Amino acid sequence: MGTNRLAGSLVRVIDLQQLRADPDRVRASQRARGEDEALVDALLEADESRRAAVAAGDAVRAESNAASKEVRSASPDDRPALIARAKELSGSVKQAETEESAAEAVLRDAHLAVSNIIEEGAPPGGADDYVVLEEVGAKPAFDFETKDHLELGQLLKAIDTDRGAKVAGARFYYLTGVGALLQLGLLRMGLDQAVGAGFTPAIPPVLVRPEVMEGTGFLGQAAENVYHLAEDDLYLVGTSEAPLAGYHMDEILDANSLPLRYVGWSSCFRREAGSYGQDVRGIVRVHQFDKVEMFSYVHPDEAQAEHQRLLAWEREMLDKCELPYRVIDVAAGDLGASAARKFDCEAWVPSQSKYREMTSTSNCTDFQARRLNIRIREERGTRPVATLNGTLATTRWLVAILENHQRSDGSVRVPEALVPYVGRDVLEPVT
RNA sequence: GGAGGCUUCGCCUAGUCCGGUCUAUGGCGCCGCACUGCUAAUGCGGUUUGGGUUAACCGCCCAUCCCGGGUUCGAAUCCCGGAGCCUCCGCCA
Numbered sequence: 001m002g003t004n005r006l007a008g009s010l011v012r013v014i015d016l017q018q019l020r021a022d023p024d025r026v027r028a029s030q031r032a033r034g035e036d037e038a039l040v041d042a043l044l045e046a047d048e049s050r051r052a053a054v055a056a057g058d059a060v061r062a063e064s065n066a067a068s069k070e071v072r073s074a075s076p077d078d079r080p081a082l083i084a085r086a087k088e089l090s091g092s093v094k095q096a097e098t099e100e101s102a103a104e105a106v107l108r109d110a111h112l113a114v115s116n117i118i119e120e121g122a123p124p125g126g127a128d129d130y131v132v133l134e135e136v137g138a139k140p141a142f143d144f145e146t147k148d149h150l151e152l153g154q155l156l157k158a159i160d161t162d163r164g165a166k167v168a169g170a171r172f173y174y175l176t177g178v179g180a181l182l183q184l185g186l187l188r189m190g191l192d193q194a195v196g197a198g199f200t201p202a203i204p205p206v207l208v209r210p211e212v213m214e215g216t217g218f219l220g221q222a223a224e225n226v227y228h229l230a231e232d233d234l235y236l237v238g239t240s241e242a243p244l245a246g247y248h249m250d251e252i253l254d255a256n257s258l259p260l261r262y263v264g265w266s267s268c269f270r271r272e273a274g275s276y277g278q279d280v281r282g283i284v285r286v287h288q289f290d291k292v293e294m295f296s297y298v299h300p301d302e303a304q305a306e307h308q309r310l311l312a313w314e315r316e317m318l319d320k321c322e323l324p325y326r327v328i329d330v331a332a333g334d335l336g337a338s339a340a341r342k343f344d345c346e347a348w349v350p351s352q353s354k355y356r357e358m359t360s361t362s363n364c365t366d367f368q369a370r371r372l373n374i375r376i377r378e379e380r381g382t383r384p385v386a387t388l389n390g391t392l393a394t395t396r397w398l399v400a401i402l403e404n405h406q407r408s409d410g411s412v413r414v415p416e417a418l419v420p421y422v423g424r425d426v427l428e429p430v431t
Numbered sequence: 432g433g434a435g436g437c438u439u440c441g442c443c444u445a446g447u448c449c450g451g452u453c454u455a456u457g458g459c460g461c462c463g464c465a466c467u468g469c470u471a472a473u474g475c476g477g478u479u480u481g482g483g484u485u486a487a488c489c490g491c492c493c494a495u496c497c498c499g500g501g502u503u504c505g506a507a508u509c510c511c512g513g514a515g516c517c518u519c520c521g522c523c524a
Contacts, residue, residue: 051482051483054482054483054493054494055482055483055484055493057493057494058482058483058492058493058494059492059493061492061493061494062492062493064504064505065493065505067504067505068451068504068505069451069504069505070504071451071504071505072451072452072504072505073451079504082504083504084504085504086504086505087503087504088504089504090503090504090505251441252441252480254441377441381480381481382480382481
């Protein structure tokens with residue numbers, strides 16, 4: 001299959017016609033994100049320059065094409081003069097094309113610099129300005145001295161961070177014994193739930209090409225958290241969202257086939273640059289973890305409804321794990337470049353007396369689809385699809401499960417729904 | 432690591448040797464119309480994508496035969512570089 005590589009094709013991250021019609025909306029979005037709204041004007045200007053350059057190029061090419069055609073049908077006497085003229089025009093074409101490609105490069109960079117347009121209704125502000133939509137379940141009341149997940153994990157011989165550090169360094173760990181069983185069971189339960197809801201299960205590559213990473217929106221401000229294998233120019237994915245978005249790259253999908261829903265199971269890798277000193281204990285923040293992730297391709301008009309569905313499926317998982325949690329509407333300034341809106345579910349972590357992120361669902365609208373060139377055919381031409389993603393389960397969930405379901409003797413009750421997946425109803429300390 | 436083959440408009444495919452008439456062939460699929468009591472079958476027509484022009488349409492212009500560069504008045508076609516896929520050999524699981 002022939003593919004249009006991001007670097008070579010004209011990227012249209014934002015619908016230019018829409019932008020020309022209503023630049024203020026995009027400016028307002030940039031402002032809400034705390035990003036530079038002058039980037040919008042730079043984009044408009046780059047668009048103008050490129051259009052002018054292309055129009056000039058088209059005119060010269062038309063002339064040059066006509067001249068070449070004349071050469072073919074000319075009599076031997078006329079030929080030399082016509083060839084000389086055509087040669088001259090050919091030179092002009094080359095010059096015009098140099099200007100065109102320069103203008104296109106500028107436009108491409110201008111495009112890539114602008115983040116997705118914030119969905120109406122997203123809370124204004126930064127990281128601390130999220131809005132709590134709902135709190136679900138009662139926080140556990142313990143009548144004994146509680147342990148944190150690492151102590152519990154060590155008692156159960158489920159988590160071994162010492163040997164993880166010995167072998168791979170800080171923020172690496174081994175899951176052993178019931179720890180390994182618990183994680184596999186949890187992920188499998190998530191996978192089964194999604195499959196039951198009609199998702200296609202997928203175990204994707206965890207190394208992807210630059211254009212997939214770029215197209216998914218991870219090489220912007222998030223780039224420092226991405227592992228790069230320079231030798232092969234491949235990136236280790238931080239989430240299966242990347243390979244699942246790339247799955248339909250450069251394809252025109254049948255509109256009737258939507259929604260296309262995939263549930264990915266993969267290891268995920270994050271450098272965690274800039275988070276030194278945060279969450280250094282245990283497995284809350286690690287370089288490698290496993291995740292089951294939902295990913296949907298839907299018609300753009302369906303995106304908001306799908307977003308709610310993804311959120312509902314996440315909540316179903318949390319309910320089955322019997323975890324107390326809250327749902328937050330993430331503020332505009334705290335959204336990743338690709339997200340127009342994001343809802344997180346945060347479970348209660350007793351040892352920290354805090355809610356911590358367990359799931360995150362983003363509506364990326366057509367942002368990723370434009371970069372990855374994923375379209376549907378409509379009556380009049382093609383149109384980018386909308387993509388959305390949402391977490392079903394991760395290694396971090398073990399933290400919440402161990403801590404919330406611990407008992408005074410250091411054993412941990414397995415939530416009922418998980419019992420068949422883990423093969424036991426209690427995790428017992430190993431002496 | 433070494434050698435060879437391949438990549439064409441949704442899918443398959445002709446064309447590439449020997450440059451212009453390729454404004455890209457045919458089939459499948461899809462869309463429309465006709466015919467039939469409905470469906471099927473059949474017949475006719477349409478169907479790459481992006482940009483520009485237009486209020487919109489029709490039409491027209493430009494680009495597009497994996498990507499980039501080169502040769503040439505002119506490149507799907509010739510040359511160079513790159514990517515991807517496949518096969519075989521070697522090496523290692």
